Amino acid sequence: MLTGIALAACATTSGAKSAKSAGAAAENPYPSTYKPYPGAPTALVGATVFDGAGKRYDNGVVLIADGKVVAAGGPELAIPDGYARIDAAGKFVTPGVIDVHSHLGDYPSPGVEANSDGNEATSPTTPDVWAEHSVWPQDPGFSRALANGGVTSLQILPGSANLMGGRSVTLKNVPSRTVQGMKFPGAPYSLKMACGENPKRVYGEKGQKPSTRMGNFAVNRQTWLDAKKYAGGDRAERDLAKETLAGVLDGKILVQNHCYRADEMALVLDMAKEMGYKVTAFHHAVEAYKIADLLKASNVCAAVWADWYGFKMEAYDAIPENAALIHRAGACVIIHSDDENGIQRLNQEAAKAQADGRRVGIDIPDEQVVAWFTLNPARAMGIDKQTGSLEKGKMADVVLWNGSPLSVYSRPEKVWIDGALLYDALDRKRRPVSDFELGQPGEGDVK
Amino acid sequence: MKRAALMLAALAALVPAGAATAQDFAITGATVAIGDGSEPVANGTVVVRAGKIVAAGAGVAVPPGVQVLDGSGMWVTPGLFAAFSDMGLYDVQAVGESDDRSADTSPFNAALDVTPAINPAAQDIAVSREGGVTRASVTPFNGSSIFAGQGAIIDLGADANAVTVPHAFQLVDLSEGGARLAGGSRVAAYVVLHNALREARDVAAMGPASDRKADAMLTRADAAALGPVIEGRQPLYVGVERAVDIRSVLALKREFPKLDLVLVGATEGWLVAGEIAAAGVPVIATALNDLPSSFEKLAATQSNIGRMKRAGVTVAIGMLAGSNQPRYAPQQAGNLVALAKLPGAAGLTWGEALAAITSIPARISGLGGTAGIKAGVLAPGAVGDVVIWDGDPLEVSSAPRRVFIDGVEQPLDNHQSRLKQRYHDLDESVLPKAYDW
Numbered sequence: 001m002l003t004g005i006a007l008a009a010c011a012t013t014s015g016a017k018s019a020k021s022a023g024a025a026a027e028n029p030y031p032s033t034y035k036p037y038p039g040a041p042t043a044l045v046g047a048t049v050f051d052g053a054g055k056r057y058d059n060g061v062v063l064i065a066d067g068k069v070v071a072a073g074g075p076e077l078a079i080p081d082g083y084a085r086i087d088a089a090g091k092f093v094t095p096g097v098i099d100v101h102s103h104l105g106d107y108p109s110p111g112v113e114a115n116s117d118g119n120e121a122t123s124p125t126t127p128d129v130w131a132e133h134s135v136w137p138q139d140p141g142f143s144r145a146l147a148n149g150g151v152t153s154l155q156i157l158p159g160s161a162n163l164m165g166g167r168s169v170t171l172k173n174v175p176s177r178t179v180q181g182m183k184f185p186g187a188p189y190s191l192k193m194a195c196g197e198n199p200k201r202v203y204g205e206k207g208q209k210p211s212t213r214m215g216n217f218a219v220n221r222q223t224w225l226d227a228k229k230y231a232g233g234d235r236a237e238r239d240l241a242k243e244t245l246a247g248v249l250d251g252k253i254l255v256q257n258h259c260y261r262a263d264e265m266a267l268v269l270d271m272a273k274e275m276g277y278k279v280t281a282f283h284h285a286v287e288a289y290k291i292a293d294l295l296k297a298s299n300v301c302a303a304v305w306a307d308w309y310g311f312k313m314e315a316y317d318a319i320p321e322n323a324a325l326i327h328r329a330g331a332c333v334i335i336h337s338d339d340e341n342g343i344q345r346l347n348q349e350a351a352k353a354q355a356d357g358r359r360v361g362i363d364i365p366d367e368q369v370v371a372w373f374t375l376n377p378a379r380a381m382g383i384d385k386q387t388g389s390l391e392k393g394k395m396a397d398v399v400l401w402n403g404s405p406l407s408v409y410s411r412p413e414k415v416w417i418d419g420a421l422l423y424d425a426l427d428r429k430r431r432p433v434s435d436f437e438l439g440q441p442g443e444g445d446v447k
Numbered sequence: 448m449k450r451a452a453l454m455l456a457a458l459a460a461l462v463p464a465g466a467a468t469a470q471d472f473a474i475t476g477a478t479v480a481i482g483d484g485s486e487p488v489a490n491g492t493v494v495v496r497a498g499k500i501v502a503a504g505a506g507v508a509v510p511p512g513v514q515v516l517d518g519s520g521m522w523v524t525p526g527l528f529a530a531f532s533d534m535g536l537y538d539v540q541a542v543g544e545s546d547d548r549s550a551d552t553s554p555f556n557a558a559l560d561v562t563p564a565i566n567p568a569a570q571d572i573a574v575s576r577e578g579g580v581t582r583a584s585v586t587p588f589n590g591s592s593i594f595a596g597q598g599a600i601i602d603l604g605a606d607a608n609a610v611t612v613p614h615a616f617q618l619v620d621l622s623e624g625g626a627r628l629a630g631g632s633r634v635a636a637y638v639v640l641h642n643a644l645r646e647a648r649d650v651a652a653m654g655p656a657s658d659r660k661a662d663a664m665l666t667r668a669d670a671a672a673l674g675p676v677i678e679g680r681q682p683l684y685v686g687v688e689r690a691v692d693i694r695s696v697l698a699l700k701r702e703f704p705k706l707d708l709v710l711v712g713a714t715e716g717w718l719v720a721g722e723i724a725a726a727g728v729p730v731i732a733t734a735l736n737d738l739p740s741s742f743e744k745l746a747a748t749q750s751n752i753g754r755m756k757r758a759g760v761t762v763a764i765g766m767l768a769g770s771n772q773p774r775y776a777p778q779q780a781g782n783l784v785a786l787a788k789l790p791g792a793a794g795l796t797w798g799e800a801l802a803a804i805t806s807i808p809a810r811i812s813g814l815g816g817t818a819g820i821k822a823g824v825l826a827p828g829a830v831g832d833v834v835i836w837d838g839d840p841l842e843v844s845s846a847p848r849r850v851f852i853d854g855v856e857q858p859l860d861n862h863q864s865r866l867k868q869r870y871h872d873l874d875e876s877v878l879p880k881a882y883d884w
Contacts, residue, residue, distance in 0.1 A: 110742055112742075141738055144737055148737070290873075292873065307774075308770065309772065310571055310574070310772075311541060312542075313542055319866050319870075329873075341736075348778065352843045355844035359846065360867060402788060406844070408778055408781030408785060409785045409842070411789060425789050428790070437745075441690070441745050442739075442745060445746070445791070446749070446792040447747070447748050
């Protein structure tokens, strides 16, 4: 029973060989088969609208049709004929919530060993593994993230046991029989990397390199040097690990770097310069506040929790004002979960971080805070042209909240993904139930 | 907010931080929540004298001669009670040498007692105090036995004396995890339990110098530690999750009628809520557990607590240990209020939700007043644990501004707050940050 309150922290791991990039290798051997479900032209009328891109409309109107956002605006926005009207007075509308750091599917519920597929902890560098090959689409966690968290897109990352954990996969949070049926069309891959305690602990305990932070860097640098050699050649021979790293060097694959401490993030930024790649986001960046200026100058996002604390040495200097201090410096803030429970409340975590900022004199308006769990993660996942805000032409990924999303008293009432209503708190049949839950106690229950 | 800030400045002037002795004071004009399940009252008054609550609510007169603190714009609650926490037992969870929560290779189990290890200066106590937590039960975790040992009740005062009730309970794990510890199955766990209780009875019946039977499996210290459990003088906390396992635990009462059981976990409690209520066994549960994270939690739902409450179970939000920090309790309580709005879900009223993190866990932990100490409630004679909040205490945007324990105002600084102060700017134009303290 104590497993339920065991150290949450971060998943760890991954290995060594990888996939394509510019060569003859197949660019997309496991293509998305996701097709949006049908939806009706819908007008959400009278809500407070946070568009995710920093705008707020009181008594606003949001129009969606053909799976896309048609418009978001104030009460003056005309509602065309043929739109189903939803009275949203007193309610709130935001873009679908996006989690840049999830392990749903690769560390699913139930958390039994047979389903534990998030860390290929057999080699400190495994850029050859792809998270999508571990994702179990029947993980009940996806439905909780949808119903309680309003999550419409999420990035599944390999764990952090390894320096280079493998490729991520970005999903639409749509139930599917296959992972391909969830894959976000056109989303770029990311390489998961990890600093600090986890890789050196996992491999140090096995009596192998790396067992220190300097070992972490040495292994990383040599791996990059080898990858550069490969990338500079004809790339004719398939090498799954080097294909991933070459993709990073080409700028086609993003880098999501688990890194807690400020000093290590600064070193990683220099390593990226040395090797010629770009870090997209630091994850679990609990000390980002100490180098907010550097993150701003480097144009790197910091993905953080609101107030996790005390679970490991490299989290000892975490402070609840972290997000607000990063935001004040002009750097990009993302609230992430790394947790199948936390993903259900990213909005509340953002609200806590906002309030912690306010108490030290940093006032951040609600419409900007909403970007911490919508547009900013979309940006770090390379899908901000398609989703993350309620701007015209984007995917109609929309949450109707029954109150302010920055209040503990609010829940998603309806969630649309590409314009299809996939969750409705007022209609019990509009609630996904995974295969695993059929015929079990609590099938179809509110969760 | 501005007005509230001014009021706080006034409060600060009246009540010097870190005062070492209990003050007599009254807070007026605040929204007051008693913690007994009732809804908050506007423009209320709380009177504290000699470290105890004298009165709280609307229409309470301020006695002459006590300091009056203007609580306009503020909320006042009893201090939060964190049931089943691990506070004071570690500095960093993943730094093994700082972690006293479990003793995996100890030859002892039930005899283990957290009391001498609890560190009142631990950061998690300071951080929780800043979060409005004033008292807690502290539990050991299981090492190599289904018996984890004995927990204690503490207050979070910034002083040397944390433990107010030692030997407050014994913990036994009869969940999946306990089954593994017992040798590999639930079947084995029940044999281990029965044998242990039998040996405890034997040891209790014999003199300290007497020899035990040759087949004794427990150390004498462990068997002796279970004596008060057998006699019902020490509560037995039972970790259990699955519906059928809860039934098996409740059935122990038939065999050992004196057992004073408390269920910890009870993820599937809602499926057997009527039976738990009929047995009069209280529950300490997590609030937002809604995933089938193991096969013993298939029916997990956030409605668990609300449904048990409706069935008449005394249930507290707890298990505030590990990464589930005690200061998260108000957020979890607030989520159960939110749940009440969803069709098909069972949540709590606001007053019930506050009670689930104040008076109810205090009562389950033996601080309901029958043993002399009453905590978790702003009732006459209760300990003077009072928290002044800058808003609705269950709302995620709110935080404590002032915390009193036994009428003594508490410092709210800690490692985190000092870092916050140092890094409010990144200016190192004159000296490095290391000189900024």
